[in-house]
Amino acid sequence: MSAIEGLETAHHHDTEHEHHHEAQNFWQKYIFCEDHKVIAKQYLITGIMWAVIGISMSIVFRIQLGLPDSNLSWLKPVLGGWISDAGKLDPNFYLALVTMHGTIMVFFVLTAGLSGTFSNFLIPLQIGARDMASGFMNMLSYWFFFLASVIMFASLFLQTGPAAGGWVIYPPLSALPQAHPGSGMGMTLWLASMALFIVSQLLGGINYITTVINLRTRGMSFDRLPLTIWSFLITAVLGLISFPVLLSSVLLLIFDRHFGTSFYLSDIYINGEALPNVGGSPILFQHLFWFLGHPEVYIVLLPGLGITSEVIATNSRKPIFGYRAMIASMLGIAFLAFIVWAHHMFVTGMNPFLGSVFMFLTLIIAVPSAVKGFNYITTLWKGNIVFTPGMLFSIGLVSLFVSGGLTGIILGNSALDIQLHDTYFVVAHFHLVMGAASAFGLFAGVYHWFPKMFGRMMNTTLGQIHFWLTFIGIYLVFIPMHYVGIAGFPRRYYQFTSYDFTHKFMDMNMFISIAAILSFLAQFIFLWNFFYSIFKGRRAPQNPWRSNTLEWTAPVNPGHGNWVGEIPAVYRWSYDYSKPGAKEDFIPQNIPYSQTLESNFPHENELIANEKAIESQNYNDQFNAH
Amino acid sequence: MYIIIALVALVFLVITGVVISRLQNVLKNVNNSDSPDAEPSGNKWNGAMFIVVLIVGAITITWSYLHAREFFLPEASSIHGRRTDDLFWFSMGILTIPFIIVNFLIFFFAWKYQHKKNHRASFYPDNHRLELIWTIVPAIVMALLVFTGWKAWSDITSDAPRDAEVIEITGKQFNWIARYSGSADNKLGDYNYKLIDAQNEVGIDLSDENSFDDFTNPSEMHIPVNRPVLLRIRARDVLHSVFIPHMRVKMDAVPGMPTKFWFVADKTTADMRAETGNANFDYEIACTEVCGQGHFSMKMRLIVEDEASYKKWCAEQATFLQTYPEYLAKVPENLKAKAMKFLPAEAATPADSSTTSAGAGSSTSLR
Numbered sequence: 002m003s004a005i006e007g008l009e010t011a012h013h014h015d016t017e018h019e020h021h022h023e024a025q026n027f028w029q030k031y032i033f034c035e036d037h038k039v040i041a042k043q044y045l046i047t048g049i050m051w052a053v054i055g056i057s058m059s060i061v062f063r064i065q066l067g068l069p070d071s072n073l074s075w076l077k078p079v080l081g082g083w084i085s086d087a088g089k090l091d092p093n094f095y096l097a098l099v100t101m102h103g104t105i106m107v108f109f110v111l112t113a114g115l116s117g118t119f120s121n122f123l124i125p126l127q128i129g130a131r132d133m134a135s136g137f138m139n140m141l142s143y144w145f146f147f148l149a150s151v152i153m154f155a156s157l158f159l160q161t162g163p164a165a166g167g168w169v170i171y172p173p174l175s176a177l178p179q180a181h182p183g184s185g186m187g188m189t190l191w192l193a194s195m196a197l198f199i200v201s202q203l204l205g206g207i208n209y210i211t212t213v214i215n216l217r218t219r220g221m222s223f224d225r226l227p228l229t230i231w232s233f234l235i236t237a238v239l240g241l242i243s244f245p246v247l248l249s250s251v252l253l254l255i256f257d258r259h260f261g262t263s264f265y266l267s268d269i270y271i272n273g274e275a276l277p278n279v280g281g282s283p284i285l286f287q288h289l290f291w292f293l294g295h296p297e298v299y300i301v302l303l304p305g306l307g308i309t310s311e312v313i314a315t316n317s318r319k320p321i322f323g324y325r326a327m328i329a330s331m332l333g334i335a336f337l338a339f340i341v342w343a344h345h346m347f348v349t350g351m352n353p354f355l356g357s358v359f360m361f362l363t364l365i366i367a368v369p370s371a372v373k374g375f376n377y378i379t380t381l382w383k384g385n386i387v388f389t390p391g392m393l394f395s396i397g398l399v400s401l402f403v404s405g406g407l408t409g410i411i412l413g414n415s416a417l418d419i420q421l422h423d424t425y426f427v428v429a430h431f432h433l434v435m436g437a438a439s440a441f442g443l444f445a446g447v448y449h450w451f452p453k454m455f456g457r458m459m460n461t462t463l464g465q466i467h468f469w470l471t472f473i474g475i476y477l478v479f480i481p482m483h484y485v486g487i488a489g490f491p492r493r494y495y496q497f498t499s500y501d502f503t504h505k506f507m508d509m510n511m512f513i514s515i516a517a518i519l520s521f522l523a524q525f526i527f528l529w530n531f532f533y534s535i536f537k538g539r540r541a542p543q544n545p546w547r548s549n550t551l552e553w554t555a556p557v558n559p560g561h562g563n564w565v566g567e568i569p570a571v572y573r574w575s576y577d578y579s580k581p582g583a584k585e586d587f588i589p590q591n592i593p594y595s596q597t598l599e600s601n602f603p604h605e606n607e608l609i610a611n612e613k614a615i616e617s618q619n620y621n622d623q624f625n626a627h
Numbered sequence: 628m629y630i631i632i633a634l635v636a637l638v639f640l641v642i643t644g645v646v647i648s649r650l651q652n653v654l655k656n657v658n659n660s661d662s663p664d665a666e667p668s669g670n671k672w673n674g675a676m677f678i679v680v681l682i683v684g685a686i687t688i689t690w691s692y693l694h695a696r697e698f699f700l701p702e703a704s705s706i707h708g709r710r711t712d713d714l715f716w717f718s719m720g721i722l723t724i725p726f727i728i729v730n731f732l733i734f735f736f737a738w739k740y741q742h743k744k745n746h747r748a749s750f751y752p753d754n755h756r757l758e759l760i761w762t763i764v765p766a767i768v769m770a771l772l773v774f775t776g777w778k779a780w781s782d783i784t785s786d787a788p789r790d791a792e793v794i795e796i797t798g799k800q801f802n803w804i805a806r807y808s809g810s811a812d813n814k815l816g817d818y819n820y821k822l823i824d825a826q827n828e829v830g831i832d833l834s835d836e837n838s839f840d841d842f843t844n845p846s847e848m849h850i851p852v853n854r855p856v857l858l859r860i861r862a863r864d865v866l867h868s869v870f871i872p873h874m875r876v877k878m879d880a881v882p883g884m885p886t887k888f889w890f891v892a893d894k895t896t897a898d899m900r901a902e903t904g905n906a907n908f909d910y911e912i913a914c915t916e917v918c919g920q921g922h923f924s925m926k927m928r929l930i931v932e933d934e935a936s937y938k939k940w941c942a943e944q945a946t947f948l949q950t951y952p953e954y955l956a957k958v959p960e961n962l963k964a965k966a967m968k969f970l971p972a973e974a975a976t977p978a979d980s981s982t983t984s985a986g987a988g989s990s991t992s993l994r
Contacts, residue, residue: 092920092921092923093920096917096919096920096922166917167917171866171916171917172865173864173865173866173882174865174866174917174918174919177864177865180800180864180865180918180919181919181920266882266883267882267883267884268820268882268883269820269863269864269865269882269883270820270821270823270830270863270864271800271863271864271865273825275820275821275823279883280883281883282881282883282884283866283881283882283883283884284881284884317740317748318747318748319748319749319750319751320750320751320752321752322751322752322753322754323752323753323754323758324752324753325753326753326758348868348877348878348879349879349881349886350860350878350879350881350884350885350886350887353780353781353784353785356780356784357777357780357781360773360776360777360780361773361777364769364772364773365769367765367769368762368765368766368769371725371761371762371765372758372761372762374729375729375758375761376758377733378729378732378733378736379751379754379757381732381733381736381737381740382732382736382740382751383740383748383749383751384736384740384748384749385740385742385743385746385747385748386670386674386737386740386741386742387667387670387742388667388669388670388673388674388737388741388742389667393673396677396733396737399733400729400730400733400734403725403726403729403730403733404726404730407722407725407726408722410718410722410769410772411715411718411719411722414714414718414772414773414776414780415776415777415780416710416711416714416776416777416779416780416783417711417714417715417718417776419711419783419875419876419877420708420711420712420715420872420875420877421715422868422877422915423868423870423877423915423916424915461668461669462668462669465669465673469676469680472680473680476684480688480691481691481695484691484692484695484698484699487695487699487700488695488698488699488700489700489870489872491870491913491914491915492915492917493917493922493923494922494923495922495923496923497923499923499924499926500911500913500926501907501908501909501911502700502872502873502911502913505698506695506698509695509698576752578748578750579747579748579749579750580750581750586747586748
């Protein structure tokens with residue numbers, strides 16, 4: 002019913018646009034808004050709130066791990082009964098914290114917060130479109146995400162606690178409420194929330210893909226797309242293929258939990274009772290989960306890499322090195338992402354031959370990743386680098402991506418994974434390569450496109466300080482964590498007192514925890530800078546970074562429709578920085594070659610003949626449908 | 628081993644040289660034009676920070692590694708474990724080279740090519756030969772690592788030798804239970820999860836005559852030294868994972884899908900006590916697949932001993948039927964006589980069971 006109503010309003014809107022903009026009321030403008038820029042901001046603000054919650058959780062369990070004797074009574078006002086009278090964290094709640102930290106950071110912050118924000122914000126602005134292909138679906142996508150967020154948030158307040166089987170929610174633990182309190186209502190809400198989240202991602206993803214394919218402006222051929230757009234497009238395709246598989250695995254788990262099926266359950270005796278389920282396989286769930294779970298790593302990371310490509314090129318004042326190789330390596334990574342999932346399962350009892358195949362495929366991923374790393378470095382080389390906060394975070398991303406990626410080569414080796422699987426070595430690896438690196442992509446994006454989003458500048462010095470504290474903090478947390486992992490410390494342990502072999506590194510764990518707390522505190526610099534600058538920041542000029550992409554040709558505060566009058570046409574790629582002979586060290590994409598005769602290469606002079614054709618092309622303007 | 632490391636290092640060095648010389652060539656084409664931009668805010672100190680962090684970081688990482696090294700696990704006590712360890716450190720050695728080079732270049736370039744007045748960056752959009760080099764070199768190194776890893780992996784996961792000692796280990800919330808085939812037949816009896824109860828914790832099927840001499844132990848596992856041991860791994864309720872850190876052994880325990888792992892331990896517990904100088908040293912079995920509240924404390928002691936002590940220990944253990952003679956009722960009539968042979972005459976009366984049931988308490992107390 003509401004969907005039908007929505008469709009009608011969407012139609013209504015279309016007719017409105019033809020007569021150009023009636024005044025929108027508050028609800029249309031800020032809440033149920035179909036403007037991609039507002040939706041992007043909604044995603045961003047929601048993502049930031051989730052990040053605060055998710056990282057705070059990690060701080061609580063880092064205190065538990067690094068300072069096990071500390072009295073946590075001061076957390077009682079927040080955590081209530083989960084802190085015992087003696088000031089100790091409840092072991093069940095420890096697992097819940099670990100689980101929710103993972104879920105929140107991977108899905109709600111780095112998928113929705115990163116992709117949701119920047120795909121929404123940049124795709125129409127950088128390809129030269131008035132808005133997404135379907136503004137209504139786009140709005141729906143955010144509100145499904147919001148609903149998923151509400152449900153996940155509500156689950157934090159359950160008496161039995163939120164889901165607690167690890168973010169991978171392997172059954173049977175997640176399927177049997179008698180196995181763990183978090184597998185009761187908490188898991189039910191987790192599954193419901195994730196189902197809605199997947200719907201949101203699919204609505205968003207279909208929209209991103211459609212928009213990039215159909216709504217590029219005149220002259221914006223695929224080989225002139227900024228790498229950001231390429232990365233968002235590839236990310237959306239990855240999500241479109243893999244999220245439905247997660248949905249099916251979640252549905253089967255719901256069936257097992259509530260309708261007595263045995264997809265994942267077999268031969269279980271628990272709490273004095275032999276369950277009737279036979280014939281299911283917990284391994285099946287792992288296959289389905291990781292079929293999403295591995296591409297998910299790249300869904301999280303690729304937008305970060307795309308943003309980095311753009312920011313590094315702009316602030317090095319150089320074209321990105323190997324534009325085509327960058328696209329090819331992203332395509333390669335995306336393809337390989339689908340055929341490496343079982344490297345998370347080397348020691349699950351899976352057929353060893355399968356393990357060999359997956360080891361081989363996994364290590365191939367290192368090659369396109371290496372290409373990306375080297376290309377970033379060569380882009381820096383002989384540049385004229387401006388250390389804007391966005392640039393610093395992009396450089397930091399490359400360092401984290403390489404440092405964390407290298408240990409992936411160890412873990413992708415099935416023989417070595419035997420010892421390291423589910424130890425802190427893994428935790429250190431993926432936090433560097435996908436966690437911190439993607440978060441740096443998010444920061445880089447926020448700092449770089451803040452002027453376009455809010456029409457104001459963030460404080461540069463605060464941003465630079467924020468970068469250094471975060472960057473150093475991340476390394477201080479995760480480099481020592483490798484040592485802890487090499488010493489064999491397993492993940493998801495409430496404390497390390499039960500075993501002799503974990504009776505060491507007390508100081509190291511304390512060091513990690515303190516470094517984590519300091520890095521966490523440094524984020525408040527960002528929060529202050531962000532929210533303060535929205536209202537009080539210096540007014541932004543139209544093109545503060547002297548950048549080439551189309552969004553900077555739009556007004557400082559673009560209205561719905563982005564450009565006043567005609568959408569600009571595109572004549573060149575977006576990386577003409579420091580072109581020999583050019584007057585300025587950048588030539589925006591909408592400048593025709595006929596105006597830059599002094600800097601054209603011979604093959605570019607030939608392209609001048611096409612400019613008339615580009616100009617006379619169909620406008621592709623949604624607001625002027627003929 | 629070191630020769631290979633040295634060779635690979637050499638390859639990397641040569642390539643670095645090639646890259647640098649190429650960069651030098653392009654350096655000549657640098658276009659110095661005048662763009663009188665104001666110094667970007669904070670550019671100087673941020674550039675300097677890259678060098679500071681590079682130097683301090685290099686020192687700190689080296690120092691912290693040297694400091695942490697003494698707390699790593701001692702040399703592996705299993706044959707395959709030393710192989711994977713060697714492979715691990717070999718791979719780490721190789722990977723340290725790109726780690727250093729790449730991070731150095733990132734930090735150094737950031738500092739070196741920071742914004743200068745009246746300077747213009749060089750327009751350098753691609754170089755196919757360069758890209759080809761850094762596609763092919765990682766591919767070759769990967770191929771080397773894949774090959775060595777694959778060899779080790781297929782050896783480790785190959786079928787266990789015939790003379791392997793077969794021991795069953797079952798994970799449950801929250802402890803491990805070891806089951807031995809017993810000294811009489813050396814065969815583990817059948818099991819069925821539906822037969823599990825408070826005493827019969829792993830669901831031994833007493834209609835199978837091989838199970839008559841089986842014995843279980845919920846707190847420690849003994850294995851013989853220098854002989855292949857095949858762990859048959861089961862889980863009773865949720866996923867668990869057998870992890871023996873000193874042996875470099877890890878394999879998930881999956882309800883409904885028995886898994887296995889075989890290895891040869893070649894250092895006894897006594898050897899390790901001498902080697903580490905710790906008189907209380909013990910091998911431990913841990914759980915590495917999150918399984919609920921007690922996940923962090925699913926400890927089982929592992930005792931590696933010579934063949935004679937191992938045999939002696941096995942012989943001393945009371946079989947399941949000896950501990951719980953009342954289960955004789957579950958033995959089919961035609962096998963009763965055979966089962967009785969494993970029961971000492973005086974133990975056949977159920978009254979004794981309470982005194983000998985050392986290991987039975989743990990599961991009932993968890994109810």
